[in-house]
Amino acid sequence: MMPHQANVAGNIHGGEIIKLMDSTAYATARRYARTNVVTARVDEVEFHLPIFIGDLVICTAQVVYVGNSSMEIVVIVEVEDLETEGKKRALTAFFTMIALDKKGRPTKVPELTLETEEEKRAFEEGRLRYERHKHKK
């Protein structure tokens, strides 16, 4: 993290990290769907720890739920102080990305293969959030 990404106290702006998370969710969904994708929703953004100038930030993501054209991606940001050992979880969020066809209309995405118990649990949690959004709409 660089000085231009921080406030005067040296804390990195939340928006800088959200942008990184959105780009990571985009790449993950784009690779999964093999079509253009857009962000429709972000749920449960949590800032667990502050991030400072000079920290190394590692952003990872995984598809946890798929509907018809929607994909829910969990994005995890870890922060590493390069002067000490170990990484700590700094942020988490769930991004809902929608696959679009060449005409910009929502299009079907592949089924998600679930192997581990953790993946099955994450899928069920994603399904609950998906149904809540549908219900509200």
Ligand SMILES: CC(C)(COP(=O)(O)OP(=O)(O)OC[C@H]1O[C@@H](n2cnc3c(N)ncnc32)[C@H](O)[C@@H]1OP(=O)(O)O)[C@@H](O)C(=O)NCCC(=O)NCCS
């Ligand atoms: C996302 C978008 C394509 C959805 O269009 P729409 O006409 O509402 O499409 P539909 O009603 O057919 O829904 C398509 C899918 O999107 C999901 N969806 C739409 N709005 C959603 C929302 N606010 N939250 C979560 N999911 C949403 C639907 O549940 C549906 O999922 P499914 O196919 O898996 O069942 C449209 O709202 C859009 O283009 N938004 C702007 C996206 C954008 O530009 N993002 C960049 C950041 S500014």
